[in-house]
Amino acid sequence: MGAWGYVSLAYGIVCGAILMYWFLLKRRYNAAEAELKRLRSSEAAANHDKS
């Protein structure tokens, strides 16, 4: 492998790993946000029924 091959490999792995982590983190973020929203709205509905 030539010098640019090693450089491309290093830059490719770093960009790929960070993009993959960002993508997975965004998925965890969206899932937690949706779950929180669902719980809050069902709580608000329960409070409304009580009143």
Add this chain to the structure above:
Amino acid sequence: MGRSTKTVKRRKGILGGLALVAVVAGLCWSLLVAPPDAYQGEVQRIMYLHLPSILTAYLSYFLVFIGSGMYLWKRDNKDDLLAHAAAELGVLFTALTIIEGSIWGKPTWGVWWTWDARLTLTAILLLIYAGYLMLRSSIDDEQRAASAAAILGILGFLDIPLIHMSVYWWRTLHQPPSILRPDKAPWENVHPAMLTALAISFVGFLLLYFYLLSLRYRVGEMRQEIKALRLERGV
């Protein structure tokens, strides 16, 4: 969605956008503008990733250290959330540092890996904080998990001065620092175009780090809110 939530989301978006611009600028400068090294040639360009990665990892472990210390002192969950989020990112950036170093090592040293003091201590750092994450997930009681992890988080940080000093204390294959040297300022030791590339790349890594940290911290915060709401409702 409340107004403050929208503002926080907008701030995160701005930070993410700035991080993207800085990272792309860093990549362009490192690969297209900075000159090749006189001895190592083009392969030295890996330094523009390698150094910012490890400095970002050190910053992350410093936040683990501060967050863990504050948690043990004040018992505030927010400090524990910060330490947990920073540890996860620290592991990511340390793993990347080791991979980049390995790819840089092959054409310059002739090996992908050697049991050099600095490399070994960095691998130990990775194992300590990977252990920190495993420890957290292996204890059910959250308070106990947070306390045990905080102690490990503080002890693990002691490895960083050892890593930094290892090239002075032992005969190592790894070169001594070019930037963080006690005897010379960075601009006396490194070509200005290389230093500029390194500075832009480092700013990009920092902005990206704080963007990811803010997302990861919010994930932890939302999980705690979910748990509290479920407990309240007896789910």
